[in-house]
Amino acid sequence: MTAYAKLRELQITLPVAEGPVAAFVPTVRTGNLLFVSGHIAKRDGEPWVGKLGVQMSTEEGKLAARNAAIDLLATLHHELHDLERVKRIVKMLCLVSSSPDFTEQHLVANGASELLQEVFGARGKHARSSFGVAQLPTGSCVEIELVLELAD
């Protein structure tokens, strides 16, 4: 099943990819690697403001991470024109805005990791680091960056 068929099955419509809000570009390719800029989590098109361990639950954080992964897919669709060009999700970095005592960053990050594996199957299985940061740009609760291998 293609990534697009899986997205339809999951009833996910990719949003229009928005460009970065600052002085960088969404992706850079070098050889067969694609480095994807950090994407903050949004809700209804606006930054999903909040901090885990303060006013957000792990379940909400997991949903925010899933939203960030959907925006990452929108960026990949826009940049690659075809998600089937993704040979492998290599590495995820998942940053979780956290109080000093919130310790479930790995469960929050699963919201993104599980979606990528649903959409891409075996080629969605990735290495990962997740950790709690003091704050994120625009106050968003989650930020995710990726390294991919392209098929061509």
Next chain:
Amino acid sequence: MTAYAKLRELQITLPVAEGPVAAFVPTVRTGNLLFVSGHIAKRDGEPWVGKLGVQMSTEEGKLAARNAAIDLLATLHHELHDLERVKRIVKMLCLVSSSPDFTEQHLVANGASELLQEVFGARGKHARSSFGVAQLPTGSCVEIELVLELAD
């Protein structure tokens, strides 16, 4: 001297590699690069819970980083079957759970960097970033990820 001979000399026995506790895989290879997931520091097989600048000293943090490096070696042994396949440790990211005023993350990270250089010699010399995070998964004090170049 091989990495294994050096480990014997250092009287280090590699533990059995444990799989990730969340929705990701320990390593992903792309070309000759191997991306290794973040490994949290453990003590006696359990997460080494603590925060630098609160209840842990720099020396304890350095030992925790060394423990994480030993677990990374265990993962590499499990995934590659032979540590001699490591051509170069390319890059380390060392995350240190820190109070807002602890500023010795680089000394903590040395616990891992120095071990990798002892075990691998010149091919253990790596680029590195280390910094203080608000918290880490399961409350561990240190988390380390690696990028390697493989010989074959």
Next chain:
Amino acid sequence: MTAYAKLRELQITLPVAEGPVAAFVPTVRTGNLLFVSGHIAKRDGEPWVGKLGVQMSTEEGKLAARNAAIDLLATLHHELHDLERVKRIVKMLCLVSSSPDFTEQHLVANGASELLQEVFGARGKHARSSFGVAQLPTGSCVEIELVLELAD
């Protein structure tokens, strides 16, 4: 216009590259990729100590990020002997020492991103993640690492 001509136009004199203060090396090359260690921001040759959202403004943070980028260029000049060997700045990671409520890390990071684009033109356009950390080595306010593609 070469990177050196642009630096002269900007009236930037590269400092002498200083080696790392801990157990790592400034850069590691693998294939055509160059991984560059995190460089902390300095002022007058000393760590620029401070935290955004406490005693530093966004404008000061942006200047600190620009300083770190100049030191990164000094390291690249020292390691590569010729900045023209840089084919592309692929990826920047910009760490900003932040209070729990400072949310303009992306504007701070622009200080480095904009300089690299001034110096390198189109090959200076990069993917990026920026976020707020609890603290940085030696108390510096900003730390930046890079991944580059080399031309040869």
